[in-house]
Amino acid sequence: MNHDIELALAAAQKSFNAGQFDEAASLLHTILASVPDHGEALAGLGAIAARQGDHMRAAEYLTRPSATTSMSVDQLNFAAQVCQSAQRHDDAIALFERCLAQFPNHAASLYGAAMSLIQRGELQRSLAMLEHLCKVQPLSAEAHYNRGALLGTMERYDDELEAYRQAIALKPRFVRAYVNLGVALRDLSRFDEALLQFKKALSLDPNDAGARTNRAQTNLLLGEFEHGWREYEWRWRDGTGSHGFPQNTLWTGAQPVTGKTVLVHHEQGFGDTLQFVRFVDRLSAAGARVVLRVQEALLPLLRHYRGAAEVIGETAPVPHFDYHIPIMSLPFALKIRAADLATLAPYVHADEALIRQWDDLFADTDRQLKIGIVWSGSTTHLNDRNRSIPLAQLTPLLDADVRFFSLQQEVRESDRACFAQLAQRGRLRDVSARLITFAHSAALIARLDLVISVDTAVAHLAGALGKPVWIALPFMPDWRWQLERNDSPWYAQARLFRQTTRGDWTGVVAALRAEIDAVRHV
Incomplete structure (x- = not known):
């Protein structure tokens, strides 16, 4: 090695150890100016x-030297972890596998490769890595816990339960394993057992938010609103997540609000805002001046919401307020009971001018039913794989003798070919280019006879508008839809x-088609 390069590397290492990263980087760039593919200099810049x-x-x-330079297992593992953090999972997998080629039982590489394989959707290969890890480290509770989480994703539910129980047997105070076991049992409708696991978790750590929140959702699902809220x-x-507002001005329901300004701010998704905005009316009826803060996409629809003195978007300056409250905390603060949920009249209204903008779609005197449909929600939703329906599975429904309008703003890649075919056949009208905001969607829904939707924001929009809405639900629904009821x-x-078999939409699609046919012949 060139003596000057040796001196520069040593000086760069010294600067790095002292936290002088800019100086270290400058020395390493000097090396690269003369030797552009110098492995140690590239690795050093990667570390900085x-x-x-x-x-x-x-x-x-780090990926530049890794392809041409001999690297130690520690160096390869570090480079792989960095690639993971950069969401470069293909590179991460390749680097972890180079580690495993040298040391097949290297625990960190087995775990790292499994996590990146999950991100790439290669679940079976990931499971093989985690099963190998469990053999290498049979007493590792974490290894069995991670195997259980993956088995749940793969819908191998009995194996998932066994893995969590094995993790708990190895580590009896493993709070997260009790929580995950409880969630898995809840999703199998074994509610008493699920609540017992949450109770065990909280006996070990009364402040575990995961156990508290999951127990809350279970109680809400079962209709136990007081405990749930x-x-x-x-x-x-x-x-x-954080709402970003001071804790000392949080309204809990205990402070008098007459004559006070209360900021009600959105949280979570669009559907949550649409569902819970109804409670703003109760707060204003209690004497508060309510400022309602909503997502920008909902602002045109809710700008004149009746229960609020002022409605602002999330990017607008926040006016002075005495108290604030997240919108989904209103039921707790207002002590809402089951009987208080019902709203017989619509509480959200479409704009008349926007309604008229859809005249071109309804110019004929066709007496066919006009139905809006939504079959998938956001791909980033944690429960998307359970709540969304592949469009092809809806073909028996879409062949009904009615007019279907797609209320989807985005069609995912896996549905596009089927969507194009249905549109070409005239079975599904694409109006997505005109659905600019929820106000435009509301105006179209106002012209329809019915909306059919999976559990997504459009279902709540139709419900808030007072429009008939048929909602397709997975076997274990979100808590707000409760259990064993069709209303x-x-x-x-x-x-x-509701699905009667987990993951199987066949019965739901058949029931929807039968109901449409029945309505048509009334």
Whole structure:
């Protein structure tokens, strides 16, 4: 090695150890100016970028020498972890596999490769890695816990339960394993057992937000609203989100609000805002001046909401307020009971001018039923794989002698070919280019006879508008739809169509088609 390069590397290492990253980087760039593919210099720049939190740049540096330079297992594993952080999972998998080629039982590489394979959707290969890890580290509770989480994703539910129980046997105070076991049991409709697992978790850590929130959702699903609303307040303590407003001005229902300005701010999804905005009316009736803060896409629809003195978007300056409250905390603060959920009249209204903009679609005197349909929600939703329906599975429904309008703003890649075919056959009208905001969607829905939707925001929009809405629900629904009922206390015009077998939409689609045919012949 060139003596000057040796001196520069040593000086760069010294600067790096002292936290002088800019100086270290400058020395390493000097090396690259004369030897552009110098492995140690590239690795050093990668380490600096990683330390500074720039994982994308770090991955660029670290993958260049990794392809041509002999690297130790520790170096390969570090480069792989950086690629994971940069969401470059193909590179991460290749680097972890190079580690495993040298040391097949290297635990960190087995785990790392499994996590990246999950991100790539290669679940069977990931499971093989985790099963190997469990053999290498049979006493690792974490290894069995991670295997259980993957088995649940793969819908191998009995094996999932066994893996969590094995993790608990190895680590009896493993709170997260009790929580996951409880969630798995709840999703199998074994509610008493699920609640017992949450209770065990909380006996070990009374402040575990995951156990509290999941117990809350289970109680809400079972209609135990008093317990459910109270513990649902723990959702803010699980580390996944913050509303960004001071805790000392949070309205809990205990403080008098007459003459006070209360900021009600949105949280979670569009559907949550549409569902819970009804409670703003009760708050204003109690004497509060309510400022309602909503997502920008909902602002044109809710700008003149009757229960609010002022409605603002999420990017607008927040006016002075005395108290604030997240919108989904209103039922707890207002002490809402089951009987208080019902709203017989619509509480959201479409704009008349926007309604007229759809005249061109309804110019004929066709007496066919006009039905809007939504078959999938956001791909980023945690329960998307359960709540969304592949469009092809709806073909028997879409062959009914009615007019279908797609209320989807986005059609996912896997549905596009089927969507194009249905549109070409005239079975499904695509109006997505005109659905600019929820106000435009509301105006179209106002012209329809019925909306059919999976559990997504459009279902709540139709319900809030007072439009008949048929909602297709997975075997284990979100807590708000409760169990074993085909109506909803939230929406007077809603009908619920539930899976009877987990993951199988056949019965739901057949029931929807039968009901459409029955309505047509009335």
